[in-house]
Amino acid sequence: MVADTPNRPSGSGGSTATTSAARNHARAQANTVVRGMPTVPATAATDLPADVPAHDVLWDEVLEAGEYAAHVLPRGSVLRLADLEGDACAHLALHHADLPSERLNLADTTKVQWQMYPTTGAVLLSDRGRVLAVILGDSSGRHDTICSAPNQADHDAKYGDGRVEGAAPNARDRLIVALSKFGLERRDLPPTISFFKGVRVDADGTLRVDDVPAVAPAFVELRAELALLVSVANVPHVLDTRSTYTCSPLRITAWRGEATAPDDPLRSQTPEIERAYLNTDDWLLGRSS
Amino acid sequence: MTTLTDDVVAARSPWSGVIPAGGTITITDLGGNQAVDCLLFDAYDHAERYCAHTTMAAQRNIFLTTGSVLRSNEGREMLEIVDDTCGRHDTIGGACSQESNTLRYGHHTKHQHACVENFLYEGSKWGLGKRDLVSNINWFMNVPVEPDGTMGIVDGISAPGLRLTGRALRDVLVLISNCPQMNNPCNAFNPTPIGVVVTDS
Numbered sequence: 001m002v003a004d005t006p007n008r009p010s011g012s013g014g015s016t017a018t019t020s021a022a023r024n025h026a027r028a029q030a031n032t033v034v035r036g037m038p039t040v041p042a043t044a045a046t047d048l049p050a051d052v053p054a055h056d057v058l059w060d061e062v063l064e065a066g067e068y069a070a071h072v073l074p075r076g077s078v079l080r081l082a083d084l085e086g087d088a089c090a091h092l093a094l095h096h097a098d099l100p101s102e103r104l105n106l107a108d109t110t111k112v113q114w115q116m117y118p119t120t121g122a123v124l125l126s127d128r129g130r131v132l133a134v135i136l137g138d139s140s141g142r143h144d145t146i147c148s149a150p151n152q153a154d155h156d157a158k159y160g161d162g163r164v165e166g167a168a169p170n171a172r173d174r175l176i177v178a179l180s181k182f183g184l185e186r187r188d189l190p191p192t193i194s195f196f197k198g199v200r201v202d203a204d205g206t207l208r209v210d211d212v213p214a215v216a217p218a219f220v221e222l223r224a225e226l227a228l229l230v231s232v233a234n235v236p237h238v239l240d241t242r243s244t245y246t247c248s249p250l251r252i253t254a255w256r257g258e259a260t261a262p263d264d265p266l267r268s269q270t271p272e273i274e275r276a277y278l279n280t281d282d283w284l285l286g287r288s289s
Numbered sequence: 290m291t292t293l294t295d296d297v298v299a300a301r302s303p304w305s306g307v308i309p310a311g312g313t314i315t316i317t318d319l320g321g322n323q324a325v326d327c328l329l330f331d332a333y334d335h336a337e338r339y340c341a342h343t344t345m346a347a348q349r350n351i352f353l354t355t356g357s358v359l360r361s362n363e364g365r366e367m368l369e370i371v372d373d374t375c376g377r378h379d380t381i382g383g384a385c386s387q388e389s390n391t392l393r394y395g396h397h398t399k400h401q402h403a404c405v406e407n408f409l410y411e412g413s414k415w416g417l418g419k420r421d422l423v424s425n426i427n428w429f430m431n432v433p434v435e436p437d438g439t440m441g442i443v444d445g446i447s448a449p450g451l452r453l454t455g456r457a458l459r460d461v462l463v464l465i466s467n468c469p470q471m472n473n474p475c476n477a478f479n480p481t482p483i484g485v486v487v488t489d490s
Contacts, residue, residue, distance in 0.1 A: 106342075107383020107424045110440060112392045116381070117438035127405075127422070129388030146351065146381070148342030153364025172362065186336040187420050189362075201434040205352035205377070207345065238346045272392045279391060 035249055036064035045253065049080070052255050059254040063234035065247035068174040070181065070231040072097050075284075076259040078136065079222045079230060083196040085248035086216030089237045090195040091149045091171040093179070094124060094132045095188070097227035098287070102126045103190045106145050112272045116145055116201065121266060123273055124193070124222070130280040131273075133222040134266055140218035142198030142210050148191045149175060150238035159245050168245040171235035178231040195220050196250075197237035209239050216248075225259055225280055293487045300480040301402055301469035303411035307332050308368070308457040311490025316465075317452040318375070318429050320481025322445035324468040325428035326384045326404040329359060329367050332460035335417060337361045341380040341424035351434065352377040353426065359455070362423075367461050372454040375447045379427040381434075382442055384408060385470045394472045407466035415462060427468075428453060430475050444474045452484075 016022040038061040039045045045060035059071045062084075073079060081090045096102040105127035110116050112125055119141055124133045149171035155162020162170040164177065172189065179188050196218060198210025224230075234250040236242070260266050260277070267277045293312070297319070298304045308314050316325055329339035340362040345351050347360055354377045359368040383389075386405035390398040408422055429447040434440045469480050 101419050105383065105389075107381065108386075108389045108392075111382055111442075112389060114441050115438050116434055116440050125389075125392070127386065127388070127419075129386070129392050146342060147346040148340070150346075151343065151362060151364045154343075154346075185420075191340070191342050191424050200438075201351055203433075203436070205350040205434075207349045207351065238343075239349075275392045275396070279388070 036062050036067050038069070048253065056256040057253065058256055059252060061252045063232065063250045063252065065245060066169040066174070066235060068178050068231070068233040069252060070178040070229065071254065073224050073228050073230055073254050074256070075224055075227050076257045077224050077254050078257045079133070079224065080253045081195055081220045081232070082251040082253070083140065083214070083216060083218040083248070084251055086214040086218065087246060087248035088234055088250040089197045089240075089247055090250050091175065091192045091233045091235055092195065093175050093189060093192045093231040095184070095229040096126060096132065097229045100182070100184060100188065100229065102128045102130070103188070104132060104193065106148070106191045106193060110145050112276070113270070117198070118143060118145065118193075121269055123276060125276060128279070129276060130283055131225040131276045132228060133224050134260060135220065136223050137219065137221040139215070140196055140220060142196055142212060142214065143220075144194045144197055144199040144237065146199050146201070146207060147194070147238045149194070149233065150235060154238050158243065169235065171233040174233040174235065175231050178233070182229055194237060197240070199239060207239065209237070223257065223260060225277075226283070290488045290490065293489055294485070296485045298465065298467045298483050298485055300467060300482055302467050303407035304465040304467070304485055305411045305415065306463055306487055308461045308463055308487055309489050310457050310459050313371070313454050313456050313488045314463060315452055315454040315484070315486045316428055317450065317484035318447045319449060319484055320479070321449040322429065322447045322474070322477035323481050323483055324430040324470065324475040325483055326408070326466040326468050327426040327428060328408065328422070328464040330417070330421070330462040330464070331361065331367070332462045335415070335421060335462070337363050337365070338421065338423060339367060339426065341426070345380065351381055353380055354378065359426070366458040368455040368457055370453055371456045372452075375429055375451040375453060377446070378453070379430040379432040380424065381440065382427050382430060382432045384422070384425050384466065385468065390472065398472060401471065402469040404466035404468050404470070407469075408464055411466070412464055417464070427475070442473050442475050445477060
């Protein structure tokens, strides 16, 4: 009766008629390698930047189209998002891990820095006037602070089915599930920033997708200036006009590091950024992280 | 159509109310160049709220004016702008806060009144809190974006008596902060009262 169980993974073989057989069957599935999976332990990661020792790696994971992941990173760690094949879109939410009601504020991030198009040196600000992260490096320059994460209605309209359990999962619901695993709720998801798909504004306000050709691989590196809950979904940009759900793999790597030093020129780029770091320092007084 | 409420909101003050589906809200800039920060929530599910980003992406434009449909974070239609004598309104500039004021102008502004203070106080009457605040609308505020991405709040294009009317496409809770900002031109450095009129369908 069980031999024809339709949901059994192909190639897993073997009987599942008894608990013993089912256990053997389950264990035989281990060691399967797919592209979209985490490296566990993260210190086993390979193909790292030359100056990153494997023992410092905190997180290494590849997201295929539609996949998501979330991780808590200590202050000072570096988060590297890599667009491996030139067609990824990383939707990123940041929360202050020690005070999760504090989170990325896109409006403050752009307004305080007088700039809609963040790149190397830009900071990602919280709604409490503090630096969550600074962009250490950016080989892409194609990012978006305007459109945020597509929702199910966007995907229902474009792909026919945007449910998270379907073939074209939407970024908003993926990120809500990610936050829920850390005890947060729907209302905790702030507007997100997306990397590797640029959106530009014309003088009359019209939005257009940046026509600069993608280069692959491309990367963005962020340094956490506070302990962060990092949530990422790799989902096509909401202005992507292709009717097929198209998104190439995104690699997430993070490693241990030091927060930006008091004399680092990153802190004194502008008076606004300088004060944002002062506010961050002020939070840290008397705290260990 | 019956007028449900007809209020003058004092300079620097908040306002909130529910606009029934099919009803309207008309906001009038009584003194001229007065930024009006505004958030919308589904009246029955406050976790579904105005999303500036979904709204901009859907209309492929950052400016709000007649014909703009304000959408929720779930992509649903909340309010349509059916009349606008000002011409365009902002939704990228966000709300001023004590905390962001310290970055923008210096720590001496920490105790100046700000829109986030109004949103938190007025929102608390409806069970809303800090986690419910997201990118908002700034009626009558002028925020251009230059070709290199430079953006900023500049002198306004509004004037005394200019107004906009939105028609609710579902029952919508509206939260308003009549902006108290004194450090940039969003209120022409002179916060003034606004008119807020709500009608049923």
